[in-house]
Amino acid sequence: MQNLVLRAKRALWTFKQPLTKKPKLLGAPVSDLFVWRNSDVWRTFFELTDISGLFLGHEETSERFATFFFFLIMRARYYVKSVWI
Amino acid sequence: MSFYPILKAPDSKGWTTLFNFPPNNWELRDSSEKYINVTWAEDGKWRTENVGKLAFNEVRTFGFDDLPKVIPRGVLPLLSLTLSKLPTHNDILPSLEGIYTVTPAWRATLGVSTEHTSTSYQGEIDPFPAPGSLLTFGPFIQYDHGLENFLILLNIEKSPVTRVAQVEIFDADKIALKAKFEVRNNDATIISLDGLGFSPVDLPLIICREMSAIPLYFSRTSDGNFLSLEHTHPPASYVVHGKRWEAQKILKKLWFSRLGQ
Numbered sequence: 001m002q003n004l005v006l007r008a009k010r011a012l013w014t015f016k017q018p019l020t021k022k023p024k025l026l027g028a029p030v031s032d033l034f035v036w037r038n039s040d041v042w043r044t045f046f047e048l049t050d051i052s053g054l055f056l057g058h059e060e061t062s063e064r065f066a067t068f069f070f071f072l073i074m075r076a077r078y079y080v081k082s083v084w085i
Numbered sequence: 086m087s088f089y090p091i092l093k094a095p096d097s098k099g100w101t102t103l104f105n106f107p108p109n110n111w112e113l114r115d116s117s118e119k120y121i122n123v124t125w126a127e128d129g130k131w132r133t134e135n136v137g138k139l140a141f142n143e144v145r146t147f148g149f150d151d152l153p154k155v156i157p158r159g160v161l162p163l164l165s166l167t168l169s170k171l172p173t174h175n176d177i178l179p180s181l182e183g184i185y186t187v188t189p190a191w192r193a194t195l196g197v198s199t200e201h202t203s204t205s206y207q208g209e210i211d212p213f214p215a216p217g218s219l220l221t222f223g224p225f226i227q228y229d230h231g232l233e234n235f236l237i238l239l240n241i242e243k244s245p246v247t248r249v250a251q252v253e254i255f256d257a258d259k260i261a262l263k264a265k266f267e268v269r270n271n272d273a274t275i276i277s278l279d280g281l282g283f284s285p286v287d288l289p290l291i292i293c294r295e296m297s298a299i300p301l302y303f304s305r306t307s308d309g310n311f312l313s314l315e316h317t318h319p320p321a322s323y324v325v326h327g328k329r330w331e332a333q334k335i336l337k338k339l340w341f342s343r344l345g346q
Contacts, residue, residue: 006187049224049288051323054222054323055335
């Protein structure tokens with residue numbers, strides 16, 4: 001009974017919560033933001049893991065591509081750049 | 086509610102910060118004072134000691150040295166918050182009362198420190214079914230001079246009886262076995278990941294066919310000036326929507342079969 005009440009409460013929170021794989025709007029959040037810290041003492045790198053490839057056999061995997069979006073803060077304004085990897 | 090372990094890590098001290106307030110304001114309304122318990126496995130029994138009370142909205146941090154002296158060195162202490170005192174001796178890990186949240190779970194801050202710095206994450210642990218299994222891809226090894234990397238496998242089960250299982254570490258791409266280690270239940274098993282021959286482009290795969298665990302990845306500079314603590318999620322987290330736990334079964338079946346006996 002307690003689980004039912006909890007599920008009902010959660011349903012109010014999650015009902016029709018918008019989720020999408022390919023957002024139509026550039027400003028739609030689809031991921032966490034990751035800080036690229038660049039200074040004399042910090043180096044930043046990102047590792048990408050092909051999650052879908054983990055569910056396939058080695059012979060079925062092929063080259064995949066990802067797009068990096070960089071949000072640059074310059075003089076309190078945001079600029080967006082994308083890079084294909 | 087869940088248990089909150091005090092972590093163990095090489096040349097570092099573990100600590101856990103408890104919070105007596107829910108992690109959101111819509112899932113649970115609770116403002117009760119709670120007992121603070123510490124539970125550990127010893128000689129085939131679960132032992133529990135009360136270590137005080139935590140008032141609503143209060144926050145308190147415990148290290149191993151803050152616990153009763155009756156707790157043997159080397160065990161994994163499990164803190165918990167309850168409305169009533171827990172029995173002092175149990176054959177089965179005590180069930181904690183139904184004060185819990187789901188999104189997110191009611192967590193504590195689990196951390197480790199050196200004299201120079203500290204690192205932490207928000208975590209909790211619930212008893213795993215036995216025998217259980219584990220599959221995790223671990224991209225958290227850090228490569229540079231003076232860096233040390235460790236895998237810490239956190240496990241608790243309802244039974245206090247000690248058992249061990251075998252952990253196998255593979256290079257996921259080459260399906261090459263790199264090493265085998267033993268993991269203990271009801272403990273934090275520390276495994277060094279250095280010297281196994283991994284390079285920065287390799288994806289380590291860690292499996293255990295007979296025991297579940299939370300895999301933590303702990304890295305430190307040898308001088309203790311910098312620490313890192315990460316953990317992976319169960320493979321069900323790799324997919325969204327639908328039967329996520331079925332996807333986890335598929336992934337485990339695929340890789341356990343691929344890796345052989």
